[in-house]
């Protein structure tokens with residue numbers, strides 16, 4: 001089969017073929033139909049969504065021998081020349097490679113010559129934000145007094161970098177990222193036209209990887225076809241792009257749920273051995289969990305082929321929302337940490353083991369927090385539990401006359417008793433506190449565990465926070481990671497409600513990130529005396545002579 005470049009073959013040649021940008025094409029068509037042509041247009045939006053294609057279609061619509069028309073013939077000399085990029089009247093400039101003021105001056109000089117035969121002289125400047133500031137200013141002068149019949153069409157992926165004075169002189173059109181399901185629909189059409197067999201999962205994978213750009217999707221398609229010819233399967237596509245199947249992440253999550261750290265590590269080593277990029281591995285797992293979380297929230301996701309949805313829904317059902325958030329926060333942290341680490345494998349292993357003990361960590365930290373909140377010291381651990389007192393083997397409590405009424409009173413008092421170890425994790429009581437740093441510090445963990453009732457992760461973040469100081473109406477906290485800050489911010493109102501309840505007055509929380517670098521990790525190298533001797537021969541002879549020993 002001859003090699004086809006889909007991205008070129010299917011480049012849109014008229015308004016109708018510009019895909020999924022109807023909000024732009026409709027307005028432009030009606031402007032052309034009614035002869036309201038502006039001097040300058042700005043097309044902004046992500047790469048590969050049709051900005052420069054539409055600029056060329058505009059040029060053809062205006063300069064077609066039958067134009068201005070909303071349906072350029074694509075046959076006349078002007079149209080054909082524009083399509084193949086050789087029209088003397090349609091000049092395409094790449095802002096990325098022509099950024100100097102000289103280039104714009106040359107352009108200004110050239111503007112003195114009128115359009116040769118054609119109706120308009122059209123300048124298409126791609127990636128216009130890349131022009132230097134001086135070039136921008138030169139361009140601005142041209143835009144202030146544009147020569148008759150000259151039209152500028154600027155395209156940019158970063159409109160915020162274009163000078164406001166330029167933008168204000170342009171008609172601006174924002175192109176949209178193309179949704180995954182829309183790209184899939186387009187790929188399906190193309191496959192049919194080209195006689196290519198491709199499964200849904202492959203199309204979804206390519207569409208997701210293209211990240212909203214149809215041109216990228218078509219280039220990825222081209223790559224796939226060059227490897228697999230007309231019959232494309234998901235296994236091949238994954239191999240070509242080095243993608244880890246969602247099934248793998250699904251399995252990881254099931255092993256985390258089952259606390260199966262042994263198989264988790266074995267599976268992880270398989271991934272390592274395949275030479276998978278670790279950043280990508282974690283990044284993809286985060287992407288996977290994003291869909292899991294959305295499905296947990298009941299949000300319909302169009303990025304995933306319906307066949308694959310069970311891989312996400314199953315996991316969504318077996319984890320709580322907070323646990324998912326916690327796992328994601330651990331992944332994000334690890335993703336950052338492995339960049340600086342010289343042993344990223346170890347960090348990922350440690351994280352996975354930690355995740356496989358998720359319930360345990362939560363339960364222990366909650367138990368400790370609830371114990372501390374009541375002033376219960378570890379030494380009291382040996383003391384009998386309320387309600388199971390050794391001196392009331394019959395179940396009759398102190399002062400209890402065994403009357404039903406007394407029983408009730410006793411029950412209600414145990415409900416407020418210092419130590420509770422119930423499975424329902426009732427809210428630990430904190431007495432009303434006076435507003436002081438001491439009181440706050442002493443009851444820190446109790447507060448944290450109360451915050452955990454609204455959000456486990458926020459509670460953990462609070463627990464790890466450091467109190468900088470306390471004023472009459474605010475507490476200032478220092479946090480180690482941006483993730484921790486985010487977790488607290490998301491629940492700030494409710495946390496402040498808790499504080500108000502405890503301190504009897506409104507209290508704001510201010511959060512700041514711990515400045516400077518994370519504590520330097522010192523590699524503890526245990527040197528033996530032989531190492532030292534090898535390193536330094538003089539030292540070696542000294543050691544030998546004195547029979548020195550390493551302390």
Ligand SMILES: [Zn+2]
Pocket residue numbers: 063064065066072073074075076077078079080
């Ligand atoms: Zn034409």
